Amino acid sequence: MAKLYFYYSAMNAGKTTTLLQSAHNYRERGMRTLILTPRLDHRDGSGRVASRIGLQAQGVGFDRGDDLQALVERDIDAAGKLDCVLADEAQFLTRAQVWQLGEVVDMLRVPVLCYGLRTDFQGELFEGSQYLLAWADELVEIKTICHTGSKATMTVRVDEHGQAVHTGPQVEIGGNERYVSVSRAEFKRISRGEGRIDPLQTPLPLA
Structure with a gap:
C-alpha cells in the first residue's frame, strides 16, 4: 500500500x-x-x-x-x-x-x-x-550529532563570527557556512549569547 x-x-x-x-x-x-x-x-x-x-x-x-x-x-x-x-x-x-x-x-x-x-x-x-x-x-x-556529542535536533543560524542570529527571514539559502546542527541545550546556550560556534567543518577525506 x-x-x-x-x-x-x-x-x-x-x-x-x-x-x-x-x-x-x-x-x-x-x-x-x-x-x-x-x-x-x-x-x-x-x-x-x-x-x-x-x-x-x-x-x-x-x-x-x-x-x-x-x-x-x-x-x-x-x-x-x-x-x-x-x-x-x-x-x-x-x-x-x-x-x-x-x-x-x-x-x-x-x-x-x-x-x-x-x-x-x-x-x-x-x-x-x-x-x-x-x-x-x-x-x-x-x-545527526551536535559538536557537544549529543544528538542534534535543532539548527542555529550564525554570522561570520559564529554568533547566533535571531532575526531575519525564515528562508535564507545556504549550507555549512550559515547553519549548524546542535542539540536543544546547545541551541539555548548559543541563543543566549553564551558562546559561539565555528561553522566551518573539516571535510571527510574520501581518498
Whole structure:
C-alpha cells in the first residue's frame, strides 16, 4: 500500500544523500521515480538535486503555487507508470502542496517520500514540515550529532563570527557556512549569547 513518508532532521544529516540513495534503489530494480525540488533553492541549478558528498541527480523544479498532484499526473501521462515520488527540501512545501502529495498517495497509489528540515533557525516549524508531521503515514528521523556529542535536533543560524542570529527571514539559502546542527541545550546556550560556534567543518577525506 502506498504511503506518505516524512524523513526529517536538522541540517547536514544526510537527507539529500538518503533521497538519492532511495531513488537509485528504485531505478536499479527497473522502477521509475520522479524527484521534486523547490525552485527556491538554486544552489545546484533549478531542478538539480545534489548532496554534500557529491551525489546528484536531475529532478523537476516546482514553485510555491504549483499543483503537485497535477504535476505528477502530467508526468505519468507523458512517461507512463510511476513507482515513487521523492521530494527534496520538503520544508518549503505549502500546506496545499502537502495535501496534494497526499492525494498522489491516496488517489494515484504512488508512494511519496519527503525529506526536509523539521524546524527553522528560531526553533519554529516550517509550513511544509508542520503539515507533513500532521498528515504523513510514516515519520522517520534522520539522526545527526551536535559538536557537544549529543544528538542534534535543532539548527542555529550564525554570522561570520559564529554568533547566533535571531532575526531575519525564515528562508535564507545556504549550507555549512550559515547553519549548524546542535542539540536543544546547545541551541539555548548559543541563543543566549553564551558562546559561539565555528561553522566551518573539516571535510571527510574520501581518498
